[in-house]
Each structure stands twice: as structure tokens, then as C-alpha cells.
Amino acid sequence: MVESLFRIELMKTLHLRNIALIATMATALGVSHAAIANSKESVELPVKGGIFLHKLEDGQTVLMSGDGRFVIPGRFVDREQGMEVIASIDKAKELYSEGASVTGTNRLEQVASLIDRVVSTDMLKYQVGEQDGNKEEVVVFIDPLCPYCHQILKMQPELTDEYVFVNVVIPLLGPRSDNYVSQLSCVEPDTLGEVILSRNMSPDVTDACRDEEEAVARRTANTVGIESVPYTLSKKGGVQLGAFRTVEQFKAFLEGRG
Numbered sequence: 001m002v003e004s005l006f007r008i009e010l011m012k013t014l015h016l017r018n019i020a021l022i023a024t025m026a027t028a029l030g031v032s033h034a035a036i037a038n039s040k041e042s043v044e045l046p047v048k049g050g051i052f053l054h055k056l057e058d059g060q061t062v063l064m065s066g067d068g069r070f071v072i073p074g075r076f077v078d079r080e081q082g083m084e085v086i087a088s089i090d091k092a093k094e095l096y097s098e099g100a101s102v103t104g105t106n107r108l109e110q111v112a113s114l115i116d117r118v119v120s121t122d123m124l125k126y127q128v129g130e131q132d133g134n135k136e137e138v139v140v141f142i143d144p145l146c147p148y149c150h151q152i153l154k155m156q157p158e159l160t161d162e163y164v165f166v167n168v169v170i171p172l173l174g175p176r177s178d179n180y181v182s183q184l185s186c187v188e189p190d191t192l193g194e195v196i197l198s199r200n201m202s203p204d205v206t207d208a209c210r211d212e213e214e215a216v217a218r219r220t221a222n223t224v225g226i227e228s229v230p231y232t233l234s235k236k237g238g239v240q241l242g243a244f245r246t247v248e249q250f251k252a253f254l255e256g257r258g
Helices: 002-010 024-028 033-037 089-096 105-120 147-159 175-184 189-197 211-224 247-254
Strands: 019-022 051-055 061-065 071-073 075-078 084-086 125-128 136-142 163-169 231-234 238-241
Touching (some): 105 136, 125 189, 163 211, 175 189
Parallel strands (some): 136 163
Antiparallel strands (some): 019 075, 051 061, 231 238
16 A cells, blocks of 8 residues: 555654663763663653654754653663764764655655645645645644644745645644644634644634544544654655754755755
């Protein structure tokens, strides 16, 4: 199936596999690598969507869970790489990014097919920009409570001369998000984007809830294998997991240069 192939190809990301975390505090306390590896007690964190290395605007590098819930400052090592401390985006790309970007013609065709399907299917979504028959359509899966999703949403109006953005609303950040998305399915369709951007947690709702459209959006995200947001699909750029730092970076991705 196209969905299965799509999921296999696109989930090759900068997931940091087989990693032992070494926090800065542990290093300061003189805890050895061996001591951490042989820990007698541990607690599993409810991490969703893998772990990503992010470089922040101030230059700081942090580890972050795919759903944005956990942010882990400090250093880490990959035990398969000889316990080497990895603390830079460039080093992480060198070690883990083979096949991470979607660039092959076949894969881009799969992305284009999914975009067309999302655009033509009724689901919980809203559009930014007017289609004049010539603009390229871009699909972005978002959670309305995700701050990085809002970062992308705020950039979209600056790019509507060439693009139309179709934002699919899904809940990935827990019960609060789940309840809010269900509430959003009951707002007037024309006001959905405004409600999300304004972070209105008590919007005016109608009796005409779009339950089926909400369910279709969730099923689509599950089929594709989306575990973290924002998740951007472009016919030229492929797939981007996470936010863009600037509008220029966003535009470069959409043009297939990023």
C-alpha cells in the first residue's frame, strides 16, 4: 500500500537510537559513564515520537521528545559510537541523517499523492491562502496546543503569494489536547484558524460538530505514522518534522532547497 511505503520512507529521521543520556548535572557530580550504564533503578519516561536534537535560536543544543513535552539540556553519548559525546547538530546529522530527507523522485511522488488526498478529503482542517489555480498546496499536521505549530502557522501568511496551506488539526499532546480538538470540531469552520491562533480555549461552538471529519484527520495521521508535530508536507521539499526557525528557511524547504 502507498501508505505503508510512505510511512517506511518518511519516518527515517534524526531519531537518536541506542542513546544513553548524560545530563550536565550528572557530569558535574562526577558520575561515570559506567555508573550510568549500570544503574540499578530507572523510570521510563512517556516519550512520544522519538527524541530529536534541536539547535535553539540562542545556539543552545537540547534534546527534545517528538511531542515537545520533554526538553533535556546537557550532553549525551551514543554507546555504539564509542561513547563519543555528541552535542552539535552537524555531528548528529553526520551520524544519523542518512536517508533522513525525502528527496527521491518516487518518495516525492508519494508525498504529492498524500497531499492531493488530504486536500480533496473532508477532515478537520483549515486553509491559509486562496487558491487561484496556480499555487502549490502544502499540508501541515498540527496540534493546536503545540507552540512549534503556532510558530509555523504565524509564518504562513507571508508565503501565500505562492502557496496555499492546508492545516490538519490532530491531538497528540495528551488528554487536554484531545478534548480541545473535539471542541474545535464544533466551531464554525470559517473561524477554526482564528480560534487556534488566538489560543481561545473557550470558543463559541455550534450543534453541528464535525465528528466524522475529526475522526478522518486522526485516522489519516495514524495511517501515515505521524507521532510528532508540526509535520509539513511539500511536493518539492518532501517532509519536515518540526518547526522552521525563519520564514526564509520555510521558503527554502518549500522550494526544495532546504
